[in-house]
Amino acid sequence: MTPQVSLPGVEAYREAFESIRASLPGERGAAFEAFAARGFPTNRVEAWKYTSLRPLARQRFRPAAPDMEAAVPFLGDGPRIVLVNGFLREDLTTVPVGRWGGPNGRAGAEEEPLVALNAAMAGDGYALTIGDVRDEPIEIVHATVPGPTGPVAQSRNRITVEPGGAAHVVERHVGLGSGAYFVNGVTEIEVQDGGRLRHTKLQEEGAEAHHLWFVPARLGRDAVLESTVFTFGARLSRNQIEADIPGEGAELSLRGAYAVSGRQLADHTSRIEHRAPGATSRQVYKGAIGGQARGVFQGHIIVAEGAQKTDGHQLNRALLLSGRAEIDAKPVLEIYADDVQCSHGATAGDIDGDALFYLRSRGIPADAARGLLVRAFLSEILEDTPEGALRTAVEERIDGFLEAGA
Amino acid sequence: MSRVAAETVEQVRSLGDRYKYGFVTDIESEQAPKGLNEDIVRFISAIKDEPEWLLEWRLEAFRHWQTMTEPNWAKLGIPMIDYQDAYYYSAPKQKEGPKSLDEVDPELLATYDKLGIPLREQEMLAGVAVDAVFDSVSVATTFKAKLEEHGVIFCPISEAVQNHPELVRKYLGSVVPYTDNFFATLNSAVFTDGSFVFVPKGVRCPMELSTYFRINAANTGQFERTLIIAEDSSYVSYLEGCTAPMRDEHQLHAAVVELVALDDAEIKYSTVQNWYPGDENGVGGIFNFVTKRGACIGARSKISWTQVETGSAITWKYPSCMLHGADSVGEFYSIAITNNYQQADTGTKMVHMGPRSRSRVISKGISAGRASNAYRGLVKMLPGAASARNYTQCDSLLIGSKCGAHTFPYIESQNRSARVEHEATTSKIDDDQLFYCRQRGIGEEEAVSLIVNGFCREVLQQLPMEFAVEAQKLVGISLEGSVG
Numbered sequence: 012m013t014p015q016v017s018l019p020g021v022e023a024y025r026e027a028f029e030s031i032r033a034s035l036p037g038e039r040g041a042a043f044e045a046f047a048a049r050g051f052p053t054n055r056v057e058a059w060k061y062t063s064l065r066p067l068a069r070q071r072f073r074p075a076a077p078d079m080e081a082a083v084p085f086l087g088d089g090p091r092i093v094l095v096n097g098f099l100r101e102d103l104t105t106v107p108v109g110r111w112g113g114p115n116g117r118a119g120a121e122e123e124p125l126v127a128l129n130a131a132m133a134g135d136g137y138a139l140t141i142g143d144v145r146d147e148p149i150e151i152v153h154a155t156v157p158g159p160t161g162p163v164a165q166s167r168n169r170i171t172v173e174p175g176g177a178a179h180v181v182e183r184h185v186g187l188g189s190g191a192y193f194v195n196g197v198t199e200i201e202v203q204d205g206g207r208l209r210h211t212k213l214q215e216e217g218a219e220a221h222h223l224w225f226v227p228a229r230l231g232r233d234a235v236l237e238s239t240v241f242t243f244g245a246r247l248s249r250n251q252i253e254a255d256i257p258g259e260g261a262e263l264s265l266r267g268a269y270a271v272s273g274r275q276l277a278d279h280t281s282r283i284e285h286r287a288p289g290a291t292s293r294q295v296y297k298g299a300i301g302g303q304a305r306g307v308f309q310g311h312i313i314v315a316e317g318a319q320k321t322d323g324h325q326l327n328r329a330l331l332l333s334g335r336a337e338i339d340a341k342p343v344l345e346i347y348a349d350d351v352q353c354s355h356g357a358t359a360g361d362i363d364g365d366a367l368f369y370l371r372s373r374g375i376p377a378d379a380a381r382g383l384l385v386r387a388f389l390s391e392i393l394e395d396t397p398e399g400a401l402r403t404a405v406e407e408r409i410d411g412f413l414e415a416g417a
Numbered sequence: 418m419s420r421v422a423a424e425t426v427e428q429v430r431s432l433g434d435r436y437k438y439g440f441v442t443d444i445e446s447e448q449a450p451k452g453l454n455e456d457i458v459r460f461i462s463a464i465k466d467e468p469e470w471l472l473e474w475r476l477e478a479f480r481h482w483q484t485m486t487e488p489n490w491a492k493l494g495i496p497m498i499d500y501q502d503a504y505y506y507s508a509p510k511q512k513e514g515p516k517s518l519d520e521v522d523p524e525l526l527a528t529y530d531k532l533g534i535p536l537r538e539q540e541m542l543a544g545v546a547v548d549a550v551f552d553s554v555s556v557a558t559t560f561k562a563k564l565e566e567h568g569v570i571f572c573p574i575s576e577a578v579q580n581h582p583e584l585v586r587k588y589l590g591s592v593v594p595y596t597d598n599f600f601a602t603l604n605s606a607v608f609t610d611g612s613f614v615f616v617p618k619g620v621r622c623p624m625e626l627s628t629y630f631r632i633n634a635a636n637t638g639q640f641e642r643t644l645i646i647a648e649d650s651s652y653v654s655y656l657e658g659c660t661a662p663m664r665d666e667h668q669l670h671a672a673v674v675e676l677v678a679l680d681d682a683e684i685k686y687s688t689v690q691n692w693y694p695g696d697e698n699g700v701g702g703i704f705n706f707v708t709k710r711g712a713c714i715g716a717r718s719k720i721s722w723t724q725v726e727t728g729s730a731i732t733w734k735y736p737s738c739m740l741h742g743a744d745s746v747g748e749f750y751s752i753a754i755t756n757n758y759q760q761a762d763t764g765t766k767m768v769h770m771g772p773r774s775r776s777r778v779i780s781k782g783i784s785a786g787r788a789s790n791a792y793r794g795l796v797k798m799l800p801g802a803a804s805a806r807n808y809t810q811c812d813s814l815l816i817g818s819k820c821g822a823h824t825f826p827y828i829e830s831q832n833r834s835a836r837v838e839h840e841a842t843t844s845k846i847d848d849d850q851l852f853y854c855r856q857r858g859i860g861e862e863e864a865v866s867l868i869v870n871g872f873c874r875e876v877l878q879q880l881p882m883e884f885a886v887e888a889q890k891l892v893g894i895s896l897e898g899s900v901g
Contacts, residue, residue: 057490316818331833334800340828346843349815353843357828359798360836 020068021050027163028132031074035134037113042130049124061307061339062249062278064125067221072193074132075155075162081187083154086400091150095187097166097196098135106149111136111167123251126225129165129197136167136197141176141208148179148401157190157217164192169199172206172234179209181401184224186217186244193221200226202234204258209237211396213404216244218273225251230290232258239392242269242277243408249278249307256283256290263292268392268405270385270412272301272333282311285318294325297392299385299412300336308340310355316347325355330362330388332381362388382413449506455479458606461506465575465609468582471589478595478605485599491762492791492823493731498669498704505607505640569622569653570615574642577613584615588646592675592712592739600671600733601708604640608673611641616651616682625881627656641672647682649715654685656884670729671706680715680742685723687880689888692728699758699787702730709736710766713745713774721748722765723879725888727895730759735793737766740774740805747776750876752888754895755788755820764794764811764825769802769835778809781873785816785896791823798835805832811841814872816865816896866893 028043051068052059075096083093083103093103099110114130137151155164170180186192194216202208216222222245230236240250254263269277283292298306308327329338342355362384370380389409396402449460458479462472487495564571570581578585595605616622647653670692676684686709695702705728711720722736738747749765767776776796784790792811813822824841846868854864870877870892880888 319818329830331830334833335831336833337829337831339830340826340839342824342826342828342839342841344813344824344841344843345821346813346815346823347821349818349820349845351815351843351845355824355839355841357826357839358837359828359830361833 021047023071024128027072027074031132031134035113035132039114039131042114042127043132045127046124046131049127052124058280058309060341061305061309062247062276067193067247070161070191070193072163073160074134075164075192077135078156081154081156083152083187084185085152086150086181086183086404087148089147089150091152092137092139093152093154094135094137094166095154096156096162097133097153097164097194099137104137106139109138109140111138111169123225125195125223126197129167129195129225132163133165133167133197136169138169138171139180140171140173141178141206142173143176145178148181151180151182153182153184153194153196154187155185155192155194155216155220156187157192157219159190161191161193163195165195167197167199170201170208170210172202172208174203174205174231176203177207179211181211181213183213183215184222184244185215186220189217189219191219191221192217195223197225197227200228200236202228202230202236204231205233206231207235210239211401212238212240212250213401214240214242214244214248214250215408216248218244218246220245222248223251224249226253228252228254228263230254230256230258230261230263232287233260234258235262237264237266239266239396240268240279241392241405241408242267242271242279243412245275245277247276247278249280251280253282254284254292255286256292257286259287259289261287261290263290265292265294265296266392267296267298268389269298269306270301270389270409271298271304271306272412272415273304274302275304276307277304278307278309280307280309282313283323284313284315285321285323286315288318289320290318291322292324294327295392296327297329297389298338299330299332299389300338301332301412303333303335305337305339308338308342308357310341311343311345312353312355314346314348314351314353318348319350321348321351321353323351323353327355327357328388329359330385331359332361332385385409385413449504451504452501453503453505453607457505461607461609464506465578467578470586471578474590474595475606478602479607481596482599482602482606485602487599491733491793492789492825493733493760493762495704495731500603503669506609563623567620567623568617569620570613571626572613574608574611574613574644577644581613581615584646585613585644588644588675588677589642590675592677592710593673593708598708600706601673604642604671604673604708608640608642611643611672612645613643614645614653614655616647616653618648619650620648621651622653625654625656627658639670639672643672643674645675645684645686646677647679647684647718649679650681652683654687654881656687656881658689658691658884658887669704669706672708674707674709674736676711676720678711678713678715678718678720678745681717682715683719683721684711685721685881686711686736687884688722688724688726689884689891690724690726690728690732691891693730694728694757694759695730697757699730702759703728704731705729705734706731707734709734710739711737711747712739713742713747713771715745716742716771717744718742719746719748721750721879723750723876724752724763725876725880725884725891726751726753726761726763727891729761732759732761732763734763735765737768738776740767740769740771740776740802742774743771744773744775745771746774749776749778749780750879751780752783752873752876752892753781753790753792754783754892755785755790756895757786757788759786759788761789762791762793764792766795766797767807768795768797768799769805769807770799771805772801772803773805774802775806776808778807778811779875780811781876782811782813782822783816783869783872783896784813784820784822787819789821789823791825792841793825795827796829796837796839797827798830798832798837800831802832803834805835807835807837809839812872813841813843814869815843815845865896869896
C-alpha cells in the first residue's frame with residue numbers, strides 16, 4: 012500500500028550499500044530490504060505528509076568515510092564524546108564508551124524506512140552507560156565534513172541510564188565547512204527504573220545539510236527523561252522522538268525551540284505511547300519562522316487501554332515572521348483509557364500587535380521590539396538551561412537569526 | 418465505579434431493545450434491479466425524466482467512480498461493501514402523485530406518526546415546512562404556497578431539475594465536484610432525491626425548512642443530494658433529522674450536501690442524526706458516508722453547521738466551509754455520541770481564502786461502551802487569508818474503559834497575519850461533579866445526563882428551538898446505560 016518514491020534513489024543506495032557491506036559489523040541485508048521496500052517517504056505517506064523526502068531521493072550521496080584529522084570545535088572543557096562523519100574519534104573522546112556493534116533488533120526499523128537505512132548502513136556509534144550520578148554535563152559532538160560527493164553520515168548511538176543513574180547529555184550537531192551532506196542518525200535512549208536523564212540537542216548543521224535524527228526512547232518505572240531540542244541549522248531537518256512508556260509513574264518532558272529562515276524546513280515529530288498507569292508527559296514546542304521557511308510539528312499521544320491516570324499535555328506555538336513563512340501542525344490524541352487528563356493546544360500567527368504597540372509606544376524601535384518579543388517567546392524553552400556555554404551558544408544563534416532580519 | 422459498571426452492562430444490554438424507531442413499514446416498492454452499472458444510471462435518469470446534460474454528468478461521475486478506491490485513512494473499521502449487492506433505486510408505489518396530504522398512503526402517514534412528526538400537526542402547530550424524503554422519493558411537501566409568496570423555492574431536487582434547470586445546472590457540483598471523493602462520486606452517479614432550496618436576493622426565509630430522511634426498503638442505499646443556494650443578503654435555516662428502521666444487514670448511505678452563500682447571505686444547517694446504530698453486539702446499523710460542504714462565495718457571507726450525531730454504526734462526515742469571500746464566516750458545532758460498537762470519524766474543514774474570514778469550531782465527542790469516536794479537522798490559512806481568524810475547541814469525554822476518543826487536527830497556515838488557535842482536551846466525567854449530584858439525591862444516570870448535557874451546552878444552544886428539545890432528549894437516551 013505504501014507509495015514508493017522513484018526507485019533510482021533506492022538503487023543508488025543499494026549500490027552504495029553493497030560497496031561497504033563487507034566492512035560493516037553484523038548482518039545488514041534484512042534492514043536494507045526493509046528500506047528498499049518503502050524507499051524515501053513522500054508526502055503521500057501520512058507520517059511524512061508535510062516533509063517530503065523526494066528531493067533527497069534524487070540526490071546522489073556517498074557513504075561518508077572516517078576522518079581522523081578534522082578539527083572539531085567544542086562548547087566546553089568537560090567530558091566529551093566526539094564523532095566525525097558518524098565514526099567515533101577516540102583521540103578526542105574523554106569518556107569511557109562502548110561502540111555500536113551492529114543491528115540488535117530495536118528501534119522499529121521496519122516501520123521507518125530511514126531508520127532501516129540507518130540500520131543497514133551505520134558503521135559506528137557510541138554506547139554510553141550511566142550507572143551513577145554525573146554532575147558535569149557530557150558533551151557529544153556529531154560533526155560532519157561536507158564534500159563534493161555529498162557524504163551520508165549514519166551513526167547509531169545508545170544512551171542507557173541504569174537504576175540510580177543520573178546525567179545531563181548534550182548532543183550537538185555541526186557541519187565542518189560549507190557544502191551539502193546528509194546526516195541520518197539514531198540515538199536510542201533507555202532510562203531504566205528510577206533513572207534520570209536530561210538530554211539536550213543543539214542542531215547547528217550547515218546551511219545545505221539534510222538532517223534526519225530518530226530518537227527511540229524507553230522509560231522504566233519512575234524514570235525521568237527531560238529532552239530539549241534547539242533547531243537552527245540544516246536546509247531540511249527532522250527530529251523524531253518516539254517515546255515508549257511501559258513504566259508506571261514515569262515522567263517525560265519534551266521541549267523544543269527552533270528559529271528558521273530562508274528556505275529551511277524544520278520538522279519536529281513526536282510520538283508518545285503511554286502503556287502504564289500514572290505516567291506524565293509534557294510537550295512544549297515553539298518556533299519562529301521567517302523567510303520562506305516552513306515549520307512542521309507532528310505530535311502524537313497514545314494512551315493505551317489500562318494506562319489510567321495518564322497525564323499528557325502538548326503545546327505547539329509558532330510565530331510567522333514573514334509573509335511567506337508557513338507552519339503545519341498535526342497534534343494527535345489517541346486515547347483508549349477513560350481516567351486520563353490529556354490535552355493539546357496549538358497556535359499560529361504573527362507577533363501580538365498589542366505587545367508590539369506597547370513597546371513601540373515606549374520608544375523602542377520596531378525592529379528591536381520585534382526582536383525582544385521573539386526572544387521572549389523562545390526563552391521559555393531555554394529557561395531551565397543553566398548559564399554557561401550551552402546557553403550562550405543558543406542565545407547567540409537566536410541573535411544571529413534576528414540580525415539576519417528574519 | 419465497578420458497581421456502576423455492572424449496572425451499565427445491564428442497561429446497555431436492555432438498550433438494544435429500546436431503539437424506538439426500529440420498525441419496518443410494509444409498502445410495496447418499485448425497484449430497479451440489484452447492482453450498479455451504466456444501465457442503472459441511465460434507468461435512474463430516465464425514470465426521473467432528466468435532461469441530457471444531467472445524464473451525461475451522472476455517467477461521467479460513474480466512469481470516474483470506477484477508477485477510484487474507497488478511502489481508508491479514517492480511524493474506522495469498515496467491512497467490505499459489495500456495491501453490486503444493493504439496490505440503487507426504489508420508490509414507494511403510487512398510482513399518481515398526491516395532490517394533498519389526504520391522498521398520501523395512510524401507512525406512510527402512520528410511519529411519520531410513529532416517528533413523531535405528523536405532517537399536518539407540524540403544518541399547523543410548528544410552522545415548519547416538511548419535505549419528507551421516504552425511500553428516495555419525496556411524497557409530500559407542505560407550506561409550498563407560503564414559501565412561493567416570498568419567492569423561496571423549496572422542493573425535491575428532481576422537481577427542481579424539471580422546473581428550474583438553469584439553477585440546478587449552474588450550482589450542482591459547484592461546491593462538491595463529481596470527482597471529489599469516492600462516496601461523493603458514487604452519489605453523483607446515482608443520487609435519487611434530496612432537497613433543493615433557493616432563497617432569492619434580500620429574502621429572509623419566513624420559516625425553518627425541514628426535511629426528514631428515512632431509509633426504509635431493505636438493501637436500499639440512499640443517495641440524497643441536497644443543494645441550498647442563498648442569494649445576496651438572504652437568510653435560511655435548514656433542519657435535517659434522521660431515523661431509520663432496524664435492520665440486520667448493513668445499509669449504505671452516501672449523501673452530498675452543497676451550500677452556496679453569496680454576498681451577505683447566511684445559511685444555517687442543522688442536523689440531528691439518529692439512524693439505527695446496530696445492536697449492542699455491533700450487528701447491523703447504518704453506514705453513513707456523507708460529504709457536506711458549503712462555499713461562502715460572497716463577501717460577509719456566513720455558513721453555520723450544527724450537528725448532533727448519535728446514530729449510525731459508522732459515521733464518516735466532515736461538514737466543511739470554503740471561505741472565499743472577504744469577511745466571510747464559517748462555523749461548526751458538533752456533538753458526536755458513540756456507544757456500544759459505534760464508530761465515528763467526524764469533524765470539519767475550514768479553508769480560509771478570503772481576507773478577514775473567520776471560523777469557529779466547537780466539537781464535543783462522547784464515547785461510551787466499546788465505541789470509537791474521532792475528531793478529524795483541517796484549518797487552512799491560504800496566502801490570501803490576511804487577518805483571518807480561527808478558533809477550534811475539541812473536547813472528548815470518555816465513559817468506560819473500553820472505548821476510544823481520538824483527535825486528529827491538521828493546522829496549516831501560510832499567512833502571517835492569520836491567527837489560528839486550537840485547543841483539545843480529553844477526560845472522563847469529573848468525579849467531583851458526579852459526587853456533588855449524587856450527594857443531592859440525583860440518580861447516577863440522571864447525573865451523567867445532566868453533566869453531559871452541560872458538556873454539550875455550547876453546541877445544543879446553536880440548534881433551532883424545534884431541534885433543541887429533541888436533541889437534548891437524544892443526548893440523554895443515547896447515554897442511557899452507559900455510565901461507568
